[in-house]
Amino acid sequence: MHDPRLDELANVLTTHSTKVQPGEFVLIEGIDIPQEMVIALIRSVRSAGGIPLVELKQNRIQREIILGGDDAGIKLIGEYEIYRMKKVQAYIGIRGSHNITEMSDVPSEALQRYQKHWSRPLNDIRVPQTKWVVLRWPHPAMAQQAKMSTEAFEDYYFDVCTLDYSRMEQAMVPLKSLMEETDEVHIVGEDTDLRFSIKDISVIPCAGEYNIPDGECFTSPVRDSVNGTIHFNTPTIYQGTTFTDIRLRFEGGKIVEASANNTERLNAILDTDEGARYIGEFAIAFNPYIINPMLDILFDEKIAGSFHFTPGQAYEEADNGNRSAVHWDMVMIQTPEHGGGEMFFDGNLIRKDGQFVHPALKGLNPENLR
Structure with missing residues (x-):
């Protein structure tokens, strides 16, 4: 059965967070998230007049690439993703994790290679040059971290993620000043x-x-x-x-x-x-x-x-x-x-x-x- 909260969250991400406009290319990147959420985002982007692009990843595969990658290979992946990022106007990243310690046994040298040639150069393009938003997906692993049942954590997650951010925005003005x-x-x-x-x-x-x-x-x-x-x-x-x-x-x-x-x-x-x-x-x-x-x-x-x-x-x-x-x-x-x-x-x-x-x-x- 379809969960309407997926549509509500997708609407927040496309109309409030990234403010998708007609004709804009929007990269949707999902890591270990349900297909239903990706589909809700695709439909929401199209409803706003945007053009969705989709990249789906898995943490175990990411780990294997980083673990055995050399400078040339990791750098090429970074260059490819940077090229694509330069072509889009908005980025929506939803990141799930079945195991929050998936990268714990990856040597620091490999992680530094990933950061140097892939992660950091990509973020240096994404952050200043696109309208972007990043969020986690409520896997059972997150419920365990929060010491909550899966159902209770999902309810909490959607409450937190869809609160009235416009009211918060107004309340922040004096702090900024x-x-x-x-x-x-x-x-x-x-x-x-x-x-x-x-x-x-x-x-x-x-x-x-x-x-x-x-x-x-x-x-x-x-x-x-x-x-x-x-x-x-x-x-x-x-x-x-x-x-x-x-x-x-x-x-x-x-x-x-x-x-x-x-x-x-x-x-x-x-x-x-x-x-x-x-x-x-x-x-x-x-x-x-x-x-x-x-x-x-x-x-x-x-x-x-x-x-x-x-x-x-x-x-x-x-x-x-x-x-x-x-x-x-x-x-x-x-x-x-x-x-x-x-x-x-x-x-x-x-x-x-x-x-x-x-x-x-x-x-x-x-x-x-x-």
Whole structure:
């Protein structure tokens, strides 16, 4: 039986996120997702007057290609996908995973080859040159991560992904303005005392245009301005490996000390290139339906009362000049259940224990966005 929620989600992706126009080419990329969702997207794109192109992938096949690929082969795949990306005006990527640790045994050298010759060059075209949106698909593996039944998680997923993003968009306007006026950000919390500048760097509000689910406002720190320590209290998966208890110490913008449950692998990733030890993104999150981590960054980076701090590549829209093959969103939750914390802009308290206290920003608190 057809699930009408597929049509509702497809409509959000084509009319709100990518705003497909007549005659536009739209690349639909699905990784381990049901055919029914792909068909709903094809029909929605056509309904908007667009021309759909489809690429279907599987994570196990991706793993095998990356695992045994050499520079020439991986580079050719990257060049092929870049050529196609340059021909489209919009990109919709839905990424499922039957096994979230599928890449965990792929050597770091192979993953770095993939990032250097395929992933990063492709993203360097997709992000600035297309209207794009990326989201996860609710496989049972995600339900396990969220510690929910498959049915309950699917209901939660569609609620989160189809909320009223237009209301969120309006509530973000004061935060964007305040961040644009701010020089120093000071964040304190459990084992955390961090200072950095965001002066004169663009601020980008995100309300369902690029990621679903959404709910963040991001910029990047002045590259050499980050000083202090931070202890991330949210688990994270990167290149198939799960990391917990990540602690970073900064001097002059650079990560000079890093530890975690897997310190050796953490530092290997941070040594990918020079830019991997500098920060490329700072974002404040406020999705009212996402309150607990589930080891999926597209959800975890939107947790209400959290922020993320990202070693590696800066986005062109909020560019501090940092360049890297790495872009690793690390999340700290500051709600009371996770230890609390405070965020200051130029010495003024903006958020305490995950709740906005500045009068102009209270519209972003969960009770006002649901």
